[in-house]
Amino acid sequence: MSRFIRSAHRIFLSASRTLTNGCQPRIATANSLLHSKPNATCNTHKSPFTANILRILGNEIEYQLDYAPPHQPATSFNSFTVQDRPGEKWMTMRGKHGDKEEIKLEVTMFDGCAVVPKPGEDSTEENMLLHISLLVDVSKGQGCPELEFLCSAWPDRLEIQKVYLLNRDKVITNPYMGPDFRKMNEKLQKTLRDYLEARGVNNELCVFLHEYMMNKDKIELIQWLGNVKSIVEK
Incomplete structure (x- = not known):
């Protein structure tokens, strides 16, 4: 993906x-x-x-x-700068964490949806939730592998789908890309969610992304x- x-x-x-x-x-x-x-x-x-x-x-x-x-589109959100791509289905956000980390977000426009029941025990109606794909790259400089998170941004929450370790300086024919995030140990899942949360990639960001893409x-x-x-x- x-x-x-x-x-x-x-x-x-x-x-x-x-x-x-x-x-x-x-x-x-x-x-x-x-x-x-x-x-x-x-x-x-x-x-x-x-x-x-x-x-x-x-x-x-x-x-x-x-x-x-x-x-007028927003040009920043919290610690991130926002770069629109006129005429394209993308936008880019960039930020920093600490002195060394560069964070880059590549965000699609709406690329899917999910139908869920409306809240309420007796409700037979449904809500349609729009989906945004989000790539988060965390880099610590040249020569150091990057962490890349493939995420789903729903209207009110962030879901991590995959976590990759990328070494852009080396070409590997068939690299091991890591396990399915949803099959990881729950404590490890929480740790990685907290890792992104500390860098401003969280539920609040999802709300902003949906407003921006609308x-x-x-x-x-x-x-x-x-x-x-x-x-x-x-």
Whole structure:
């Protein structure tokens, strides 16, 4: 799973384009696309079908901008700095612990969900919980192996799925990647959860990530709609 996430990350990075940083310029661009009016000559050549597509796209952009519009993304959370990746399904957070440790978080947008019963003994209704994948790399400098945690960030809690020991200076054909975290001794599981907790990777972070990705999802949608409208108009 970790290898898949890192491979997907590289694909997204290689395919990414240089886009305007920040939320407001990107929303402003989509807004300008919404209200832009092609010259009269272009309008005369547009088919009713194309005109209808433009109208629907414009209405959807207007709706997204008016109903719960996105806000400026956070650039920090507690001791972490936040680096958005406009146009990508990722964001990166970086922090430090003590004098030596560098902590890097790579976070997906929503990539799954789970259906759970609503609280209450007599309740037959269900809640859908959105899932975020989170890679946590803890590094102590060049020449020292890194600890990497593959985690699930649920709306209110963090779950560790795997723990890897990575030596990026050596290429090993078939490395031993460690046991399944859920099969470890309970005391060891708690120790590793406490290890991340001390570095600010905890349930509070999960709440922030879900709020951040809800907002990013809205930003990316508005930008995508604006880009599609711009292409159809040409």
